[in-house]
Amino acid sequence: MLVPDAEIVLEGFITAELTYEGPFVDITGTYDPIRRQHIIEITGMFTKPDFIYHGILPGGDEHKMLMGAPYEPKIYKAVAGVTEVKDVLLTKGGCGYLHAVIQIRKSTQGDGKNAIMAAFAAHTSLKHVVVVDEDIDPANPHEVEYAIATRVSGDKDIMALIVEHDLVSLDYTSDKTIVFSGRPSVSGIASQPLSLREGMNKFLKEIGITFRREPESGRPRSNKIDSQKDREQKSSGEYYYFKA
Incomplete structure (x- = not known):
């Protein structure tokens, strides 16, 4: 059954045979490792007469947006379970995937750390999380840096999670x-x-x-x-x- 609104429909099946694929550019702008993946055998292709093929530039903004978009609501939902959350942003400088800024309405002293823990649990690929007050715009890097510079006490407000076998x-x-x-x-x-x-x-x-x-x-x-x-x-x- 075809999808009426689709530009291109590929029909086929995934075989048990493996082959080497890549390397491809990751969201970080660096090469992903070459991996062995299953071969897909195409048995048919259907297109509109004037179909549009939308290619995504690896490592570009669209790639980052598609990778990170599902995780912002996941982080929001997780943080909402521990404190009142106003906004969540996976930053452009963090490849739209690795760094998060979370805006909360703090009611108790431990809300910030609880929000950080919840964010890491919701998105395990995160490397850095910054939690800001509701007067700081997460999408404004100057405001976020200002908050870090003027409102952070290093010995109390910075938390590092280390996963180590040694x-x-x-x-x-x-x-x-x-x-x-x-x-x-x-x-x-x-x-x-x-x-x-x-x-x-x-x-x-x-x-x-x-x-x-x-x-x-x-x-x-x-x-x-x-x-x-x-x-x-x-x-x-x-x-x-x-x-x-």
């Missing part, structure tokens, strides 16, 4: 932790934000490993399983940096 890197860069647990591909549970010591203790206890600090360098080291220090830390409940 516990040493987490130790050096984090002051809060969220511990994830559950069954792979079945269920997952995220803890509330915990202090670094509390979160690391919780995580290390679950996997049965203890960490100590080297007295000279301060570098974290894992204890050998069932060593004297490992047993001492486990018996004391301190899986993270035993203090003699």
Whole structure:
């Protein structure tokens, strides 16, 4: 069945055969990796007599708009669940996809951080999120920069979310932790934000490993399983940096 308003209709099927595709230009203006994709076999093509073929320039504004457009309402809906949201913008400088500015009407001190957490949960490809008051226009980069320059206290208002497999890197860069647990591909549970010591203790206890600090360098080291220090830390409940 044809689509009456379509300019071009392609009929065919997706085969099981794979071939290399690309490279193509991503929204960042850089090349995407070459990937193996399924071959589509076209069995028929139907067009209007004077059909229009609309090509999209890779890495251009249309590409960015189409990538980001579905995520602005997703972010809006997620943030609306934690505070009153006025507007959401995926910025042009962030490729319309990677950076968000969120305008809220703040009622409590934690609304900004809650909005940031909700935004990252709704759009996992985000790299930076800026939350502004309702008197700041998210679409005006000068106003957004003004808000950052005059209303941000770095030690209180800036939050970095680090996803890292190296516990040493987490130790050096984090002051809060969220511990994830559950069954792979079945269920997952995220803890509330915990202090670094509390979160690391919780995580290390679950996997049965203890960490100590080297007295000279301060570098974290894992204890050998069932060593004297490992047993001492486990018996004391301190899986993270035993203090003699």
